[in-house]
Amino acid sequence: MGTTDTTNTTDTTDTTGTTGTTDTTDTRFNLFENEIAARWAKRFAGAALVLHDAPLPKSVQELVSLRASQINGCGHCVDMHVKEAAAAGESAERLHLVAVWRETKVFTEAERAALALAEEGTRLADAHEGVSDETWAQVRRHYDDDQLAALVCLVAMINAANRLAVITHQKGGSYKAGMFAEAVAQQ
Secondary structure, X not given: OOOOXXXXXXXXEOOOOOEEEEEOOOOOOOHXXXXXXXXXXXXXXXXXXXXXXXXXXXXXXXXXXXXXXXXXXXXXXXXXXXXXXXXXXXXXXXXXXXXHHHHOOOOOHHHHHXXXXXHHHHOHHHOOOOOOHHHXXXXXXXXXXXXXXXXXXXXXXXXXXHHHHHHOOOOOOOOOOOHHHHHHHOO
């Protein structure tokens, strides 16, 4: 059954299907050494691939994933999405300002709408209506149906990934840009 891993590193596949070496000093449970969790993670990674290949701009995907991960306190996912965004050419300035995006001038109106949806979709318990009509109207103004479908699914997926990583204490700091794409290519 579940055991606490007290070694320093282990070869793992994370909540997105990414294979690599992870510091597991404080990891509560290695989901990928458990048959049920590993089978589920493979399907989860397949769903992530659908979103990766969707027409939603990659920069928006990374910004949304980063913002939800910040809100949820997921060090592993913040690490992953900062590094993937930087590797794809995102500026350090914009990455540093995602947490305070409302107080900046560096994001487009479309990005701002996506970030608002990410925040409201992540903080469902904070508002009785979930995503506001105003935010929904802004998102609809900037994204077509396929992009919107990908955006809504992405918000749901990153929140699930954050919860898996936070619950099991997956730590940030060991992710290398490109690990997710490499893991998906191996499936």
